[in-house]
Amino acid sequence: MTVLDSRALNRATLARQLLLGRADLTALDAVTHLCGLQAQEPQEPFVGLWSRLSGFRPAALSDLVTGRRVVRTHLMRRTVHLVTAEDILAWRSRHDAMLRQRVLGTYRRELDGIDLDELAAAGRAVLADDEPRTMTELARTLAERWPSAGPRPLGELLIAGLLPVTQLPPRGLWRTKAGARYRLLSSWLGREIDPPSPDDGTDPVGQALVLRYLAAFGPAATADLRAWSGLAGLPSAVAALRDHLIGFRDERGRELLDLPDAPRPDPETPAPVRFLPAFDNAILGYHDRGRIIDDEHRGLSVAGARVVLVDGRVSATWNVDAGAVIVTPLRRFSRAEETAVTEEGQALSSFLTDGEGDQALIVAAS
Template identity: 75%
Template sequence: MTVLSDRALGRATLARQLLLDPAGMPVEDAVSHLGGLQAQEPQEPFVGLWSRLCAFDSSQLSGALIGRRVVRTHLMRRTVHLVTAEDALGWRSRHDAMLRQRALGAHRRELAGVDLDELAAAGRAVLADAEPRTMGELVRAVEGRWPAAGRRALGEMLVAALVPVVQIPPRGLWRTRAGVRNVLLSAWLGREIAPPAPDGADPVGQALVRRYLAAYGPATSADLRAWCGLAGLPAAVAAVRAELVGFRDEHGRELLDLPDAPRPGPDAPAPVRFLPAFDSAILGYRYRGRIIDDAHRGLSVAGERVVLVDGRVAATWNVDRDATVTVTPLRRLTPAERSESAEQGQALASFLSDGESDRVEVTATD
């Protein structure tokens, strides 16, 4: 079985993640291809798409949110993701058990004595009029039935697990500060959520295997689970196994992939790319050595924005109030790498400031 080095896997990841060559596709197509973008920080998906798409304009994503073609909702790993309307409707039922289990695991003690089905029904009843509600408003509407329960636990169970809701605009629009207001997913999109598959069938799980490998492969089954958080996927993998090809990584782990997906090789040129906080190009794997050193692994879960240099995390970046982008290297950069990082940082500063700034600083390394 062919062995793929971490460097070769990194180049495959960059190709699948649209980070080798910017893609000329509509925003909705990019969001669909990537299987969604992590979006608990509302402005971060704009940077993620700017780094991936040709001539990306912030109005394209804002327009897709306003036009209800993409939505903000709790999905993979019980985190807020930006996904297409089609994927939100098609995937939500398959995620229900995971969302409930994870939320209950975080709040089991505060929810002692609460019948979760009754809580879900109560939340749906409050939202049935399609009037947007904050989490606090939802809690106030139902807490009288469960006075001993924790208020935050009730709220998080409702909006992040039991009731399929979306966070509606202006939350998530470009350079807009807005609180979270929730509406039923089906009401917002005017369509019903796809029902669960009959016992023993898992068409959504099988589709997720293919979609994941298209955007993240080659990868292990553990990587797939780390991306979506779902249980029961070994059966889905087994069901599509005949469609896949196999490799091993340099540590002996089995990798699965789609046969015709791009694997450009370890020496493919990898331009400098600026990634937003919590980007799935890093978080979408159990084993992240293809793109980030173990010494820096904590950056990806701490919300640090990172810079890819030669295909790997080599710096962090931030932007201050005067729209100056500051790049802080994690290793010594060559003069060419510093120059390319500064050039890309200028372009990012211009994007983030709507053309008002191109200031960038690449700090010195010790």
């Protein structure tokens, strides 16, 4: 098998993640291609799409949320993602067991002995009136029936583990702060989620997830697929598709799978400076994140740091203060790199402030 070094994997990742050049795609097409955007911080997906799309307008994403074309919901890894309505309806059942198990793993003692089917039915009955409710309101409604669990574990089990629900706007709209209020997905979208498919070689949802993941993240190992989705690697789906995929090795000897015709650019392809939002899946979507971030900085990827890619790798963090984009390098920049980072930071500041922001600032690394 051909061995792909970290630079080859880096350029392939940037190409799949729309980070080698801003794509001429709609916001809906981009969210579809990327298999959703991690979105527990509601404003972060706007920066994620600005860094990836030509001429992106925040209103385009807000309109998709209010128009019920994309939804905010717990999905991959039990984290909040912004995904298309079509994808959540097709994928939610495939994630049911993982979502439930992850909540139970956190609150096993508090939730011990609770009949999950009974609790889910009770939660559905409360939400059947289509009145938006917060997690706390839903849990308190049922707390008398299950007093030993406590409202927090009950609420998280219902919202993140048992009930297919969505967070409603105005949460997730551009420059809007709002708490999370929930309705059933079927009520909000006017269609029931698709029934579960078998976890075997005939599993069309699992196969679709594998193919979609590779299109947006490949070449990748099954461990990367598992780290992205939270599912158990989808071994049956991978086995069923293997004859339609091609294989590589990374420098550690791991087998990497990919779509035959997917882009794998020359490793020397120039990579522009890109500002990534907190928890961007370009980093979190892999078990081995070395293709884009050095091991010494790996903790940034799970700490919610916003990062700057220079030559395709995490080389700085960034934040905003009074409209100015503040960049903190993780290594010394060349003069050309500092210029490129400053220019992109200025463009980001203009995006965030409607053209009224200050210049990007480069400050000493901590």
